[in-house]
Amino acid sequence: MSTLHVISHSPFGDNRLSSCLRLLGSDDGLLLCGDAVYALQPGSAPLASLQASNLQGRLFALEEDLNARAISAGETTRAIDYPGFVALSLNYDKVNSWL
Amino acid sequence: MAKSLLIISRQAPWAGPSAREALDIALAGGAFDLPLGMLFLDDGVFQLAPDQQPAQLQQKNLAANLQALPMFGVEELFVASSSLQERGLSAATLSLPVQALDDTALAALIDRFDQVITL
Amino acid sequence: MNTLTVGERSIALDKDGYLVELSDWSDEVAAALAAHEELELTPEHWEVLTLLRAFYQEFELSPATRPLIKYTALKLGPEKGNSMHLNRLFKGTPAKLAAKLAGLPKPTNCI
Numbered sequence: 001m002s003t004l005h006v007i008s009h010s011p012f013g014d015n016r017l018s019s020c021l022r023l024l025g026s027d028d029g030l031l032l033c034g035d036a037v038y039a040l041q042p043g044s045a046p047l048a049s050l051q052a053s054n055l056q057g058r059l060f061a062l063e064e065d066l067n068a069r070a071i072s073a074g075e076t077t078r079a080i081d082y083p084g085f086v087a088l089s090l091n092y093d094k095v096n097s098w099l
Numbered sequence: 100m101a102k103s104l105l106i107i108s109r110q111a112p113w114a115g116p117s118a119r120e121a122l123d124i125a126l127a128g129g130a131f132d133l134p135l136g137m138l139f140l141d142d143g144v145f146q147l148a149p150d151q152q153p154a155q156l157q158q159k160n161l162a163a164n165l166q167a168l169p170m171f172g173v174e175e176l177f178v179a180s181s182s183l184q185e186r187g188l189s190a191a192t193l194s195l196p197v198q199a200l201d202d203t204a205l206a207a208l209i210d211r212f213d214q215v216i217t218l
Numbered sequence: 219m220n221t222l223t224v225g226e227r228s229i230a231l232d233k234d235g236y237l238v239e240l241s242d243w244s245d246e247v248a249a250a251l252a253a254h255e256e257l258e259l260t261p262e263h264w265e266v267l268t269l270l271r272a273f274y275q276e277f278e279l280s281p282a283t284r285p286l287i288k289y290t291a292l293k294l295g296p297e298k299g300n301s302m303h304l305n306r307l308f309k310g311t312p313a314k315l316a317a318k319l320a321g322l323p324k325p326t327n328c329i
Contacts, residue, residue, distance in 0.1 A: 001210050001211075001213075002210075003209055003210070003215060015141055016109075019109065019140060019141050019182075022181065022202045022205070023140075023179075023202055023205040023206050023209060024206065025206040025207075025209065025210055026206075028206075093213075094212075094213065094214050094215060096107075096209070096215040096216070096217055097216065097217065098217045099117075099216070099217060099218050123326075126279075126282075126326075127326075129284070129285075130282035130283070130284055130285070132284065159278060160278045163276070163277055163278040163279075164277060164278055164279050166276065166277055167276075167277035167279060167281070167285065170273075170277070170281065170285040170288055170289055171281075171282070171284065171285045172284060172285075172288070
């Protein structure tokens, strides 16, 4: 069963992202929203670990959270809006929110 | 058949309400006979450290409450080996009988449950 | 504040009739609480109350019905650790009523 993991905390000063990457299954997806989109900051350590995690086609970020923070999705990440978020969650068996 | 739920508890015991809330979900679900599992991850493994004295902080004894999980029918209890290792804890000295899993096994564990919540 | 009078003592109860201070409990207090519920305590009742006190000592919480049954079965055997026996002793609500008589807090997670 595939899982969509949703993270909304900044990867700086919190280890949700690194823990999530450690236990991410090969069919699982990862959606960054809120301050978690800072993980896509160019040149940052979180971005490097995302790029090293082989997430082609399964890494997503909420567009409005990106825009609000002047972060761009880059090549590895697909930016989605809220309807896209809903559609995406239906593609997975379950959603795991990292509260 | 009720849907199975995995509760991932990843906050230290006295850092805020998260550890208590994760346990309350488990106890409530267990009281209603839901198929539940609980995984201690990251700082959540500190909840299982032996010989804590929460009375010093005027807190309820979370470790004692955790012992009740099997009585509430929650017997699938897991801990992340890597989280223990990073924090210098040994699976052998923990205050609760938990199964230690490596990262690959954690992915398989999450896969096996119908629903997952991480606190 | 509700109170319960036992001999000379006046004991504080919460709005649901549970002891405010767990340390106020004694055999006499249990009997008085039971009388309040129009229940006469038999050795079979006492057995369960003692067990509940032990449960609280061990886990520091009051059991809901299922864990109460499980714990009773574990300690006293399946002929006592079943819902029929416990319901009969405690008027159909063993988790709530037995916790009250044993001087424990009201169980959460309990319908």
